Amino acid sequence: MTTARQVDREILDAQWQELLAAASAARERAYAPYSRFSVGAAVRAASGEIYTGANVENASSGMTVCAERVAVWNAVSHGERSLAALALVTETGATPCGACRQVLVEFEADLPILVADTAGHTWFTSLAALLPDAFPRVNYR
Template sequence: MEIDSEKMLLVAAQAASKAYSPYSKFKVGAAVLTESGKIYAGCNIENASYGLTICAERVAIFNAVSEGELDIAAIAITSEGAAKPCGACRQVLHEFAPGMTVIVGDFGGNFSRKFSLRDLLPDPFDGGFKKA
């Protein structure tokens, strides 16, 4: 499948504008591309009890899954400074597409890098149930 990184980063940046981040002020947006060609967006949503905060990457993945889309091709993530996904997000991404492409960029479109999820999470937890 062809991945349009620019389009995905644009969708992710639009999602970031909807982020609820009153505590950290760190807005993140994500866009998940499914094998069917649909794109699902997500933004980070913070909570006063910080452990209950959910990252943009998981919101986007869960949006896709809630619509019956389980075959994920790629994810694009935008934030100030082009941050890579946290460990929890990497593990959740692995659950649905261990070989997916991860695209990271900043809000200005000045920085973009592509990674394989396998490079970002070389030894994932599988609970003994799944093989990576």
């Protein structure tokens, strides 16, 4: 990951540790019988609440939804409109896909993101680094 900075998991503060644990737990609930690539995501809303998501695959591949979008749908459907942080856990330490990056921009263009793999490696990056010059949110709410 070229935009990411590797960090020692032990130095994460309590809020990041909590968000990472929530993402790891969500990953255990992934429905990924086709790819076998389980993903867990947890977003902290500006309110401080944590919302989780896991990838949900479908026999009709195009219907599959990423963990990050499930977490965002979860937060928004609970009334949240602004995000403060995202933690993402995969086997490989993957960053959010392009579609999820654009969805996340809607709720915080410079979202701090913690990415972790299942071997214990952890990286910090940000949505602004992952998606520069994003299509901006329209401010008519």
